[in-house]
Amino acid sequence: MDTLLYSVDQIRAIERAATSALPPGTLMRRAGEAATTYALELLKGRPTDVVLVLAGPGNNGGDALEVAANLAALGCKVKVAWLGGDGAPSPETQAALERAHAGSACFVDDLTDGESHCLVIDGLFGIGPARPLAGRARELVEAVNRKRCPVLSLDVPSGLDADTGAVVGPHGIAVAATYTITFLGNKPGLHTGDGCDHAGRVHVDRLGVDELQVAGVDAEHARARLNLPPLFAACAAPRRRNSHKGSYGDVAVLGGAPGMAGAALLAARGALFAGAGRVFVAAVGDDGAGIALDPTQPEIMIRPAAGFAFGGRTVVAGPGMGDSAGATRMLAQVLDGSGPLLVDADALNLVAASPDLQARLARHDGPAVLTPHPLEAARLLGVTTPVVQADRLESARELAQRLNAVVVLKGAGSVIARPDGEVAVNTSGNPGLATGGSGDVLAGLGGALLAQGWPAWEAALGAVWLHGAAADRLVNCGCGPIGLTAGELPRAIRAELNALAAQSRS
Ligand SMILES: NC(=O)C1=CN([C@@H]2O[C@H](COP(=O)(O)OP(=O)(O)OC[C@H]3O[C@@H](n4cnc5c(N)ncnc54)[C@H](OP(=O)(O)O)[C@@H]3O)[C@@H](O)[C@H]2O)[C@@H](O)CC1
Numbered sequence: 001m002d003t004l005l006y007s008v009d010q011i012r013a014i015e016r017a018a019t020s021a022l023p024p025g026t027l028m029r030r031a032g033e034a035a036t037t038y039a040l041e042l043l044k045g046r047p048t049d050v051v052l053v054l055a056g057p058g059n060n061g062g063d064a065l066e067v068a069a070n071l072a073a074l075g076c077k078v079k080v081a082w083l084g085g086d087g088a089p090s091p092e093t094q095a096a097l098e099r100a101h102a103g104s105a106c107f108v109d110d111l112t113d114g115e116s117h118c119l120v121i122d123g124l125f126g127i128g129p130a131r132p133l134a135g136r137a138r139e140l141v142e143a144v145n146r147k148r149c150p151v152l153s154l155d156v157p158s159g160l161d162a163d164t165g166a167v168v169g170p171h172g173i174a175v176a177a178t179y180t181i182t183f184l185g186n187k188p189g190l191h192t193g194d195g196c197d198h199a200g201r202v203h204v205d206r207l208g209v210d211e212l213q214v215a216g217v218d219a220e221h222a223r224a225r226l227n228l229p230p231l232f233a234a235c236a237a238p239r240r241r242n243s244h245k246g247s248y249g250d251v252a253v254l255g256g257a258p259g260m261a262g263a264a265l266l267a268a269r270g271a272l273f274a275g276a277g278r279v280f281v282a283a284v285g286d287d288g289a290g291i292a293l294d295p296t297q298p299e300i301m302i303r304p305a306a307g308f309a310f311g312g313r314t315v316v317a318g319p320g321m322g323d324s325a326g327a328t329r330m331l332a333q334v335l336d337g338s339g340p341l342l343v344d345a346d347a348l349n350l351v352a353a354s355p356d357l358q359a360r361l362a363r364h365d366g367p368a369v370l371t372p373h374p375l376e377a378a379r380l381l382g383v384t385t386p387v388v389q390a391d392r393l394e395s396a397r398e399l400a401q402r403l404n405a406v407v408v409l410k411g412a413g414s415v416i417a418r419p420d421g422e423v424a425v426n427t428s429g430n431p432g433l434a435t436g437g438s439g440d441v442l443a444g445l446g447g448a449l450l451a452q453g454w455p456a457w458e459a460a461l462g463a464v465w466l467h468g469a470a471a472d473r474l475v476n477c478g479c480g481p482i483g484l485t486a487g488e489l490p491r492a493i494r495a496e497l498n499a500l501a502a503q504s505r506s
């Protein structure tokens with residue numbers, strides 16, 4: 001899998017440079033050949049049923065017409081629904097249209113509901129659409145999304161924004177593909193937000209264009225990548241035999257206000273099973289009348305937050321912390337400290353509501369990771385959740401820069417961003433994680449990695465990936481995604497982290 005993620009502007013730059021270096025029409029021909037080969041691979045050879053090809057007015061449509069012509073030439077039954085535009089097609093698309101017409105592909109005006117196809121090839125729109133699909137384009141997408149057969153999108157599922165992973169709106173629609181073959185380079189929008197539900201399995205074909213030949217766009221310039229273990233596995237070193245609990249750091253969860261103990265305990269369990277040497281809950285507003293012990297996890301030490309010695313410990317602030325004046329005071333104290341810090345949940349809401357806490361966080365003298373879900377991110381940025389979700393990468397970048405911290409914007413395809421603009425999009429996980437307490441476990445896990453000396457960036461990447469991988473492990477054992485509980489995650493995280501450490505030794 002190509003892990004670098006290119007923006008549409010970068011893809012256009014690669015396309016321009018390659019087009020000027022190659023004979024006319026080469027790239028579209030290559031895109032058509034790559035997609036034809038991939039389609040036949042998916043179909044396990046030449047099918048007997050009809051392949052339906054949707055071709056739009058632009059060059060994405062040209063790619064689709066190439067595929068239609070290729071499949072027809074190989075003896076497949078091909079139907080083409082072509083959506084012409086107002087203007088003339090590009091010369092390459094016009095040539096592809098003529099090729100498809102010259103062969104045995106059958107052009108149809110409308111899709112008949114109930115007609116069966118072995119595969120739909122979606123070449124309506126690629127990186128071009130700047131406005132929501134309407135009229136016949138929308139009807140075609142609605143018809144395709146009702147079909148039960150596999151759908152192969154060319155370059156990008158039609159109607160999806162390749163940069164952001166949002167369906168182009170307002171009130172837009174996008175093809176829900178089973179597979180996407182994407183050209184010239186991988187794209188962030190295929191891996192985050194709506195993209196996770198629309199792209200299906202993503203296959204990258206570079207069309208023979210070596211990125212290093214393309215001036216101005218190379219690995220150095222791709223500012224986004226997929227989050228995979230090579231980015232952080234070096235931190236998961238096997239343990240030295242001559243070590244003790246002090247070697248693996250203390251995590252203190254600041255939270256668990258009366259009535260909200262569960263969130264703090266889940267975070268503490270996340271930290272414990274991810275290898276922190278000692279784990280505390282510093283319970284906010286607890287005068288001693290609250291919980292004294294986690295009966296299933298007696299290793300967790302529970303203390304009142306007032307007077308707790310946070311110095312020299314990694315603080316996970318937020319799970320079940322509430323918004324009391326005491327919570328605000330304690331948060332200000334840890335933000336002013338210099339230890340590793342992870343800020344989650346209620347602590348993020350307190351920061352969002354207070355310019356003073358924002359300034360203290362930005363000045364925090366130590367590694368800092370923030371783990372907002374989209375609503376918390378929206379509060380921090382002073383916008384609405386749809387605005388955050390409309391561009392998850394930019395929202396995460398903006399927050400990281402403003403608050404001078406590594407930011408994990410949670411949700412499908414979690415986005416991890418650094419203040420310098422570097423971004424990673426997570427690859428692991430499933431909707432089983434959409435359950436109460438799963439974020440608390442993530443916070444504790446991140447705190448444990450920080451406590452074990454992982455730098456903030458690697459700790460955030462590692463925590464997000466391990467959290468998702470643990471959920472995948474549980475689903476593979478039949479524990480979800482429906483009904484997966486946050487309390488099941490810590491043990492699965494332990495298994496994933498140990499597997500990672502064992503691999504890093506070999
Ligand atoms: N150049 C090459 O050699 C290569 C190109 N490649 C391929 O080209 C794709 C990019 O092609 P592209 O730039 O033509 O954009 P594309 O996605 O086809 O859409 C543009 C068309 O859609 C129209 N349109 C837009 N929105 C609309 C709407 N809501 N409803 C209706 N119409 C709408 C828009 O019309 P307009 O806005 O001008 O009115 C225009 O006609 C790329 O994704 C890849 O597949 C690769 O194979 C590599 C080689």
Ligand SMILES: [K+]
Nearest residue numbers: 122125156158
């Ligand atoms: K498409």
